[in-house]
Structure formats: structure tokens, C-alpha cells
Amino acid sequence: MVVKRLNDRIKNDTFESVEFEYNDNVGNPMDLTGVTVKVQFRNSSKKGHVVKSIYTTSGITMTDAVNGKFEIDKFTPVDFEVGNYYYDVETTFTNGDIKTYVGGTFKVIQDVTNG
Numbered sequence: 001m002v003v004k005r006l007n008d009r010i011k012n013d014t015f016e017s018v019e020f021e022y023n024d025n026v027g028n029p030m031d032l033t034g035v036t037v038k039v040q041f042r043n044s045s046k047k048g049h050v051v052k053s054i055y056t057t058s059g060i061t062m063t064d065a066v067n068g069k070f071e072i073d074k075f076t077p078v079d080f081e082v083g084n085y086y087y088d089v090e091t092t093f094t095n096g097d098i099k100t101y102v103g104g105t106f107k108v109i110q111d112v113t114n115g
Contacts, residue, residue, distance in 0.1 A: 006087070006106035012114045014076040020089065020102060022068035029068040034094040037062075037070055042086045051080050082110045 009015055022030040037056045042048040054060055054072065063069045088103030 002102050004102055004104040006104060008107040008109055009078045009080075010109050011082055011111045012077045012079065013111065014074055015072075015078045017071045017074040019063065019069060019071040022091075022101060029066070032062060032065040032068055032070065032091070035065075036092045038090045038092075039072060039087055041080070043081060043083055046086045048086065051085070078108060080108045082108050 006018060007016075022032060024030055035056070037060050039054050039060065040050050041052045042050055056062065056070075059073050059075065061071050061073055063071050084105060084107055086103070086105055088100050090098060090100050092098050
């Protein structure tokens with residue numbers, strides 16, 4: 001698994017989109033046609049409370065499936081509590097294989113101006 005630290009987010013701001021690209025072990029793009037992707041965000045630890053789940057049908061867009069590209073869509077607001085968050089990206093292939101290639105952390109920082 002590749003560990004990727006997402007940029008920190010400010011509470012109540014927009015969570016800007018994040019693009020991912022999957023390549024095979026020799027660097028060629030992986031064809032993601034027909035796969036499903038699921039991401040969960042958890043607070044405090046890898047086993048913490050799930051604060052948001054997103055899927056290819058809601059919150060994840062395949063931007064170029066043939067060339068292994070997809071993104072977490074932007075959403076507003078980041079209404080998570082202030083703290084550390086963990087995530088990973090679980091991919092289910094058309095043959096039934098499930099792989100988690102990417103995971104990491106980010107922080108939600110308290111905003112000053114909100115409303």
C-alpha cells in the first residue's frame with residue numbers, strides 16, 4: 001500500500017478534489033473500467049468512527065478509467081470534528097479481487113471565521 005498524506009483541511013471549508021492514478025508494477029496505467037472504488041474517512045485511528053464513506057456511485061468519479069485515473073470529488077463543507085483522520089481507497093475489480101493500494105492521513109484544522 002502506498003501511504004499518501006492528503007493536504008490538511010480547514011473545518012467548514014470545501015474539501016477540494018483529489019486525483020489518484022493507478023499503475024501496475026512496471027509503471028503502465030491499470031485499466032479501471034468496471035471497478036468500484038470505496039473510501040472511508042475515520043477519526044483518531046484506523047479503527048475510529050467512520051465520519052464519511054464515498055463510492056464510485058456517490059463521491060468518486062472515474063476521470064479516465066482506461067488510464068487508471070479517478071478522483072475523490074470535492075464536497076462542502078468539511079464538517080468533521082477538528083483532529084486527525086485516516087482513510088484508504090479500496091478497489092474491487094470485475095474479477096472479484098479486492099485491493100487497497102492507497103491510504104493515509106490528514107488533519108482537520110479549526111476555522112476562525114465560520115457561519
